[in-house]
Amino acid sequence: SNMAALPREWPLVGMFPSLVANLHRFHDYSTAFLAASGGSFVFRGPSLSGMRFFFTCDPANIRHIFVSNFTNYPKGVEFAAIFDIMGDSFFNADGESWRRQREKVQHLVSSPQLLTYMAWCCRDKVEDGLLPFLSRSSHAEVPIDIQELFTRFTFDMTARSVFGVDPGLLSVDMPPLTVPNAMEAVMDVGFFRHTVPASCWRFMKRVKVGPERQLAAAQLELRRFVAEMLEKRRDGPVHVDEVREERNEEIVSSYLHDPEYSDENGRPNAFLYATLINYMFAGRDTAGMSMTWFFYNLIKHPHVVSAIRVELAPIAMHKAATSTGNNHMVIFDPEETKPLVYLQAALFESMRLYPPGPIERKTVMADDVLPSGHRVQRGETILIALYSMGRMEGVWGEDCHEYRPERWVKEDGKLLHVPSYKFLAFNAGARSCLGKHISVVQMKSVIAAMVWNFDFEMLTRHVVEPKPSVVLKMKNGLLAKVHKRRVE
Numbered sequence: 001s002n003m004a005a006l007p008r009e010w011p012l013v014g015m016f017p018s019l020v021a022n023l024h025r026f027h028d029y030s031t032a033f034l035a036a037s038g039g040s041f042v043f044r045g046p047s048l049s050g051m052r053f054f055f056t057c058d059p060a061n062i063r064h065i066f067v068s069n070f071t072n073y074p075k076g077v078e079f080a081a082i083f084d085i086m087g088d089s090f091f092n093a094d095g096e097s098w099r100r101q102r103e104k105v106q107h108l109v110s111s112p113q114l115l116t117y118m119a120w121c122c123r124d125k126v127e128d129g130l131l132p133f134l135s136r137s138s139h140a141e142v143p144i145d146i147q148e149l150f151t152r153f154t155f156d157m158t159a160r161s162v163f164g165v166d167p168g169l170l171s172v173d174m175p176p177l178t179v180p181n182a183m184e185a186v187m188d189v190g191f192f193r194h195t196v197p198a199s200c201w202r203f204m205k206r207v208k209v210g211p212e213r214q215l216a217a218a219q220l221e222l223r224r225f226v227a228e229m230l231e232k233r234r235d236g237p238v239h240v241d242e243v244r245e246e247r248n249e250e251i252v253s254s255y256l257h258d259p260e261y262s263d264e265n266g267r268p269n270a271f272l273y274a275t276l277i278n279y280m281f282a283g284r285d286t287a288g289m290s291m292t293w294f295f296y297n298l299i300k301h302p303h304v305v306s307a308i309r310v311e312l313a314p315i316a317m318h319k320a321a322t323s324t325g326n327n328h329m330v331i332f333d334p335e336e337t338k339p340l341v342y343l344q345a346a347l348f349e350s351m352r353l354y355p356p357g358p359i360e361r362k363t364v365m366a367d368d369v370l371p372s373g374h375r376v377q378r379g380e381t382i383l384i385a386l387y388s389m390g391r392m393e394g395v396w397g398e399d400c401h402e403y404r405p406e407r408w409v410k411e412d413g414k415l416l417h418v419p420s421y422k423f424l425a426f427n428a429g430a431r432s433c434l435g436k437h438i439s440v441v442q443m444k445s446v447i448a449a450m451v452w453n454f455d456f457e458m459l460t461r462h463v464v465e466p467k468p469s470v471v472l473k474m475k476n477g478l479l480a481k482v483h484k485r486r487v488e
C-alpha cells in the first residue's frame, strides 16, 4: 500500500492541516487514503474538537451498515442539524417517524396517476424545452453549459411533479437560477459543516458569518419558493392541465389535507414545507448530475455514443416512418427505451464513477465490530465514500478507473445485476431510493432523445472537476458545442 497517501497526523491539530490542504480535491484525496488503507480509515481532527470520522468504502462494511445491521446505524441528530432546512422530513428522520413517512412516499410513488403525470412532465419538457433549446444553440453555434441545461430541465420537471406548477426556468428568456442556486448553497454549506468542528459552524451560524450567512439567505429563498408555488397552485387553473384535459395527481395534493401537515387553520405547516423542499432535493439535481456526468463520459467516449445509436436505430426508424412534424426530431417514449440494455449499462457505469451523492453519513447506536475488523463506538460518525468505492481495484478490478459500459453486460446480453451495497448510487437496504425506477426510466428516454438528434463536442482546454460538496456538482460546468445530427 502507498503510505504517502495517508494524511499526516500532528500533535493537537491531528489530521486537520492535511484536510484543509486537500479540500479543493476532497473526493480524490479520500479515495487515495482509502485505497492505501484497504478501504477503511479513521480520520482524526483536532484532539479537543471531537472531530473524528470513520471513513469506509468496503462493500462488506456497507452491507453490514445499510442492510444486515440497519437499526444500529441511524442518520443521527448531527445529520439532521447539518441539513436543518429539511426539518423533520424523511431525509433527516430516523426511527418511527421515518418509517411512517417512507410508507406514505412509497404509497404515492406507486400510484398510476402520479406515474403517468410524472412521465408526461418529463416528455413535455423534452419536447417543448430541451430539444428546442438544443436546436437554437446548434443554429446559433454558441457553446452551452450542459450542467446548467440539466439544472433548468430537472428543476422545471420536478417542480411540476411536486406542485403541479411550471417555474419556467427552461423558457426562452432563461430567467436567473435563484432557487437552484439556493439549493446548491444548502449542499455546499452541508459539506462545509463536515469540515470544521461542530462547535465552530454552530458559532458562525449564531453570529451569521461566512458560509453560514449565505446558508441563512438560501433557506429563506427556499421557503419563499414553496410559498410562491403553493400560492400559484391555488390561484390558477395551472394544476388542471388544459392540454391533457384531466386532473393532475401532483405530489403535494396527497399532503394538503393531511392533518399532520397542516396547522390548526388548515394551512401548510413547517413539516409540509420541509417535506416539499425535501422532494425538490430528492428528485432534482440527483437526476441532473447523473445526466451531466453521463454526457461528460459520452463526449469522451465516442464509441459508446455509436453503440447507443445502434441500439436506438430500430426504434427511431420505426418512428420516422410513422410520425411527422416536430422539426424532424425523434422523441423516445420511456416504454421504448426501458428495455435497452446498453443504454442502461452506459448510464450505470457513469453513476458508478460519478454517484450524484458521493458520501453518505451514519451514526453508531451501540458499539460494534465491522466485517473489516474495525471497532466502532456508540456516537461515532461513519462516512461512506461512494465515489471512492467506484475506484477501488479490490471492488471493481484493475480497470476500475476506466469508463467501460461493457462491464455491466453479461455474456447472454442481459444487464449484470450488481448488489446495491457495491453500487450504492441509489442507496442500499431499508432506506434505498424510492425514485430509482422512475428516474432511471426517465433519464434513459431523455438521453436517448439528445443523443439521437444531436452531436456534442467538448471545448478543448475546458477542465471538468467536481467541486467540494455533498453532491457531485461540476466546478466549472460542462461546456460543449451542439450540432444537429442529420440522420438519413
Ligand code: HEM
Pocket: 090, 091, 102, 105, 109, 282, 283, 284, 286, 287, 288, 290, 356, 357, 360, 361, 424, 425, 426, 427, 430, 431, 432, 433, 434, 435, 436, 438, 439, 440
Ligand atoms: C438519479 C436520480 C436519483 C438518485 C441518484 C437518487 C439517490 C438517492 C439516494 C443516494 C438516497 C439516500 C439518501 C440518504 O438516505 O442519505 C435516496 C433516497 C430517496 N430518494 Fe432518491 N435518487 C434519485 C431520484 C429520486 C426521485 C426522482 C425521487 C422521487 C420520486 C426520489 C425519492 C427518494 C426518497 C423518497 C428517498 C428517501 C428514502 C428513505 O430515506 O427512506 N429519488 N435517493
